[in-house]
Amino acid sequence: MNAPPLPVGEDELQAYIDGRLAGDRLAAVEAHLAAHLDLGKRVATDRRQRALLRGQLEAKANEPVPARLRIASLQAAHRTRRLGQLGRIAAVIAIFAVGVGGGWYGASLGRPGAGTVAQTASTATVTQGAVAAYRTFVVEVAHPVEVDARHEAHLVQWLSRRLGRPLAAPDLAKFGYTLMGGRLLPAGSGQAAQFMYDDQSGKRLTVYVRQAEGGNETAFRFQREGDTASFAWIDRGFGFAVTGMALREELLPIAEAVYHGFERGEDAAPTRKD
Amino acid sequence: MADPGALLEPLIPSLRRYAYALVRDHDAADDLVQDTLERALSRWILRRDGGDLRAWLFTILRNLHLDAYRRGRRQGTHVPLDLAPMPGVAATQDNAMEAQDVLAALDQLPEEQKSLLLLVGVEDFSYEAAARLLGLPLGTVMSRLSRGRQKLRAILEVGRATLLRRVK
Numbered sequence: 135m136n137a138p139p140l141p142v143g144e145d146e147l148q149a150y151i152d153g154r155l156a157g158d159r160l161a162a163v164e165a166h167l168a169a170h171l172d173l174g175k176r177v178a179t180d181r182r183q184r185a186l187l188r189g190q191l192e193a194k195a196n197e198p199v200p201a202r203l204r205i206a207s208l209q210a211a212h213r214t215r216r217l218g219q220l221g222r223i224a225a226v227i228a229i230f231a232v233g234v235g236g237g238w239y240g241a242s243l244g245r246p247g248a249g250t251v252a253q254t255a256s257t258a259t260v261t262q263g264a265v266a267a268y269r270t271f272v273v274e275v276a277h278p279v280e281v282d283a284r285h286e287a288h289l290v291q292w293l294s295r296r297l298g299r300p301l302a303a304p305d306l307a308k309f310g311y312t313l314m315g316g317r318l319l320p321a322g323s324g325q326a327a328q329f330m331y332d333d334q335s336g337k338r339l340t341v342y343v344r345q346a347e348g349g350n351e352t353a354f355r356f357q358r359e360g361d362t363a364s365f366a367w368i369d370r371g372f373g374f375a376v377t378g379m380a381l382r383e384e385l386l387p388i389a390e391a392v393y394h395g396f397e398r399g400e401d402a403a404p405t406r407k408d
Numbered sequence: 409m410a411d412p413g414a415l416l417e418p419l420i421p422s423l424r425r426y427a428y429a430l431v432r433d434h435d436a437a438d439d440l441v442q443d444t445l446e447r448a449l450s451r452w453i454l455r456r457d458g459g460d461l462r463a464w465l466f467t468i469l470r471n472l473h474l475d476a477y478r479r480g481r482r483q484g485t486h487v488p489l490d491l492a493p494m495p496g497v498a499a500t501q502d503n504a505m506e507a508q509d510v511l512a513a514l515d516q517l518p519e520e521q522k523s524l525l526l527l528v529g530v531e532d533f534s535y536e537a538a539a540r541l542l543g544l545p546l547g548t549v550m551s552r553l554s555r556g557r558q559k560l561r562a563i564l565e566v567g568r569a570t571l572l573r574r575v576k
Contacts, residue, residue: 145550149535151557152528180557183564184529187510191530195425200438203420205413208445 142166147173151180213319256346257355260373261366263321264342265359267328268377271317272338279315279330289316293327297345299372303329304341304395309388311339321345339378341392346373354389356382365389369396412452416445419462422531423469429526430473432515440476444469460537467541470523477519513563520544521556528553 142163149155150163167174201207271278281289286303294301296318303313311331319326326344333339352368363385366375374396376389423444427437447468448455455464514522520542527533527541539549 144554148550148553148557176561179561183510183557183560184525187514187525188530190511191425191429194428195421197421197424199417199420199424203424203438203441203445205416205445205449208442208449209413 147177151177151184256368256373257352257366259322260342260344260346260368260375261355261357261364263319263326263344263373264328264340264366264375264377265357265362265364267319267326267342268340268362268364271328271330272340278338280317282315283313285315286313293318293343296325297327297343297372299343301327301343302395304392306331306339306388306391309391310334311388314338319344337379339376339380339388342373342375342377343396344373345371347371354386354393356386358382367393369393412449415461416448416465419465420445422462423465426466426526426531427469427473429511429514429530430470430519430523432511440469440473443472447472463533463537463541466527466531466533470541474519509564510560513560516563517556517559521552521559524549524553525556525560 146155146159146163150160150167155163167177281292283289283303290301290303293316303316306312310333312333314330314332316327316329319328321344324345324347326342329341331339331341346368351370354365354367357364357366361379362377363380363382364375364377365385366373367389368374374392376385376392378385378388380388420441423441424437427440427444428434431437431440444465448465455461514525517525524538524542527538528535533541535546535549535553539546542549544552
């Protein structure tokens with residue numbers, strides 16, 4: 135640069151190129167450039183190249199954002215991965231529990247058609263999914279549910295459509311639990327629905343429903359893992375689980391109520407495939 | 409409630425623009441943006457409240473880009489500086505040619521100067537924000553900005569001279 139000594143600094147020239155000067159300094163720089171033609175030409179070139187660069191890249195910013203960069207789909211993928219990891223951990227725990235012979239208890243409730251023993255594996259799958267989902271979302275403070283109870287009708291309709299079965303969020307008010315909302319989860323090659331409830335003390339309970347194709351009806355299976363207890367059963371191609379931090383005696387009547395609730399729902403509105 | 413989607417979605421177009429200018433390949437640029445968003449989501453709760461979300465995302469994107477670059481896995485395609493002109497290029501097309509050249513010429517700059525010209529000149533970050541983003545003192549940012557523009561001008565003057573000779 136062979137420009138004469140500058141009353142205007144190089145930093146100010148850069149700010150001028152970027153259009154970030156105003157008032158007196160802008161006037162001073164403009165006067166200076168008018169008086170120094172070579173410098174004026176140089177700065178004009180920089181300004182033009184800056185504008186051309188912006189123009190060249192403008193089209194890129196105006197392109198529609200591709201689906202794979204939508205935040206919702208990234209979040210769904212993130213959840214799936216996290217649940218996959220939790221699912222594997224839960225599977226290890228379940229195998230260990232069976233191995234020591236202390237983890238599984240069947241409890242037939244004498245309901246119609248209840249009770250083949252051969253489907254333990256399926257109820258185990260349901261329990262695993264339910265417990266993994268319970269552990270993931272019960273601790274969640276900011277986003278415990280995807281759709282909250284204020285939009286219950288939408289939630290139920292959405293989950294029913296995705297699972298291909300009419301669902302209803304069971305009314306657990308007489309047990310002191312109110313609906314918080316629910317979410318859709320991946321379950322094997324299909325989907326699962328989770329309804330979450332809490333009581334006045336903030337204790338949470340979930341009702342979990344997943345597709346369990348080919349699964350025969352089973353009795354209730356009880357499982358306890360630490361302080362988390364779960365009753366699971368299979369009924370007409372769907373697996374159900376009621377999971378909470380509760381005693382077996384507390385959870386059993388809730389599971390029964392949920393079972394009868396879904397049984398009635400089924401009668402009222404026959405299964406459709408979406 | 410701070411829903412990441414509502415805060416992140418409006419920033420994606422400018423992230424794609426910066427990524428594209430860095431790697432010069434549409435798919436590789438979207439890969440970079442996807443990695444950036446995934447990292448941001450996985451660290452969402454670690455984000456400083458009241459911090460500049462946009463600057464944070466650009467920092468993540470640039471760091472991912474530099475990591476990939478260091479590992480030698482950069483997939484960007486380089487457009488040669490002296491693009492062979494079509495026969496009979498008219499004078500009115502000079503500006504289009506120069507625009508193509510600016511982006512290509514930018515590739516000849518060191519990454520730091522290139523990023524600086526993009527962050528300040530295209531993405532409208534303040535000099536202070538750009539300095540924080542690049543981890544440089546403000547004075548250094550100003551002198552590198554000046555040097556980067558000087559170099560860009562020199563590259564384009566040579567390229568333009570070549571171009572004009574070929575056309576004649």
